[in-house]
Amino acid sequence: YIYTGTIAIDTVNVKNNLIELLLAADEMNLYELTEHLQQHIIDLSRLNDDWIIQNAVKLFNTISHRKGVFPKLEELCNNIMIQDPKLFIDSNEFLGLDSEVLLSIIQLDNLEMKEIIIWENLIKWGIAKNPNLNSDKTTWSINEYEILKEAISPFIQHIRFFQMTSQEYYYKVRPL
Numbered sequence: 030y031i032y033t034g035t036i037a038i039d040t041v042n043v044k045n046n047l048i049e050l051l052l053a054a055d056e057m058n059l060y061e062l063t064e065h066l067q068q069h070i071i072d073l074s075r076l077n078d079d080w081i082i083q084n085a086v087k088l089f090n091t092i093s094h095r096k097g098v099f100p101k102l103e104e105l106c107n108n109i110m111i112q113d114p115k116l117f118i119d120s121n122e123f124l125g126l127d128s129e130v131l132l133s134i135i136q137l138d139n140l141e142m143k144e145i146i147i148w149e150n151l152i153k154w155g156i157a158k159n160p161n162l163n164s165d166k167t168t169w170s171i172n173e174y175e176i177l178k179e180a181i182s183p184f185i186q187h188i189r190f191f192q193m194t195s196q197e198y199y200y201k202v203r204p205l
Contacts, residue, residue: 036062038066038069047066047069047070047073047084048070048084048087048088048091050066051063051066051067051070051091051099052091054066055095055098055099063099064101067099067101067102068101070088070102070105071101071102071105074105074109081109081116082116082117082120082122083122085109085116085117085120085122086120086122086123086125086126088102088106089106089117089126089130089134090125090126090127090130092106093127093129093130093133094127094129107137110134110137110140111137111139111140111141112141113141114134114140114141114142115142118142118146118150123150123153123154124153124154124157124158126154128158128183131151131154131184132183132184132187135147135151135184135187135188136187143192144188144189144190144192144193145193145194145197145201147188148188148193148201148202149201151181151184151188152177152181152205154181155177155180155181156177158180159176159177159180161176162176162177166204166205174205177205190202
């Protein structure tokens, strides 16, 4: 690209490394390429849900660490979370989110998802971030509950417990 001003974006090697290429273009101050790659990622995500599902965590983490650098992609990520959060949250990749990214998602006021689902996924995320925790909470000791508490404590103030039914709260939140 540097010598010719062209790039074959549709090749498999480039398609599999779009986010890395975007970061490299930004670091090298190749503004035109950065803009083109942002638009290509947006177009690709509209045409191919598989790409966004496979790369969502990486994209969300990248965008989160570079706030304001890729405004088009920030808007895309926010729209995905607002319009179709299940597309992302139900994927196995969700567990790989950085804590800052997860916090920004939970803080979204117009997230189209029940609060109990957010809570359940937060618990799954907290367990995944601590590999020494057993997924069966019925066998946990007090120390294991403390480890989970430490992992999820920054998020708890942003959970809207008042939007949960009393049964949801009693059976899903209170035991923890």
